[in-house]
Amino acid sequence: MKILQSLAKLSAILAGVLLTGITLMTCISLIGRNTVGITLVGDFELTGIATGAAIALFMPWCQLKRGNIIVDFFTARAHAVVNDRFDRLGAFLLALVFALLSWRTTLGGINAYATHSSSMMMGLPEWIVYAAMVPPFVLTTAIALYQTVFGLHSLDLAGNAASGPEQVHA
Numbered sequence: 001m002k003i004l005q006s007l008a009k010l011s012a013i014l015a016g017v018l019l020t021g022i023t024l025m026t027c028i029s030l031i032g033r034n035t036v037g038i039t040l041v042g043d044f045e046l047t048g049i050a051t052g053a054a055i056a057l058f059m060p061w062c063q064l065k066r067g068n069i070i071v072d073f074f075t076a077r078a079h080a081v082v083n084d085r086f087d088r089l090g091a092f093l094l095a096l097v098f099a100l101l102s103w104r105t106t107l108g109g110i111n112a113y114a115t116h117s118s119s120m121m122m123g124l125p126e127w128i129v130y131a132a133m134v135p136p137f138v139l140t141t142a143i144a145l146y147q148t149v150f151g152l153h154s155l156d157l158a159g160n161a162a163s164g165p166e167q168v169h170a
Contacts, residue, residue, distance in 0.1 A: 001150075004143050008060035011136050015057035022050040042122035049119070049129050056133040059140045063094065066152055087152045095144035102137040105130050 026047060029040040040046075062068060070090075075083055109130025111117075117126040 001146060004060075004139070004146060005064060007139055008064045008143060011057045011139060012061035015054040015061075018050050018054045018057065022047050022054075042119070042124075045119045045121050045124065049124065053129060053132040056136045058136075059098070060136050060143055063091075063140050063143045063147070068094070084151060088148050091144045091147040091152060095141050095148060098137050098141040098144060102134055102141060105133050105137060109134065 025040065025043060029043040033039040072083070075086055078086075109127045112125070112130055113127035118124055119126065
């Protein structure tokens, strides 16, 4: 699990750096547009591309930290064993969804590469975006599978027994 934790942390850091860069680019473009009338060509394209990649890069960390919303209206008073089984089932279903996303994103990237698909303004190859999204989707799948087998309460980031999730109660 330490390797998965390290990779999830690296993925989240990369997402943060990416969003910081896009924020700075947007500020420069807006200042240029509103002061001297010069803007960065393709800033909207770059923002969309980077935001999509950043969302994918944040997903492993979100799953590791159990950051997904849990609505436990019907199970709030259930026994801990029942809740653990539901948590494991949820982690398994999420693993299936992200395995499907990984597969389909890979196929989409291969298709974009084969057809030389590119963005409108800047002509950036679209397969690069797909390629940036596949590894974090695979990592999210691996983390969810680990949580399915060993439970969501198995370890926190420090390697200690976890005290429990932060949940949104409905």
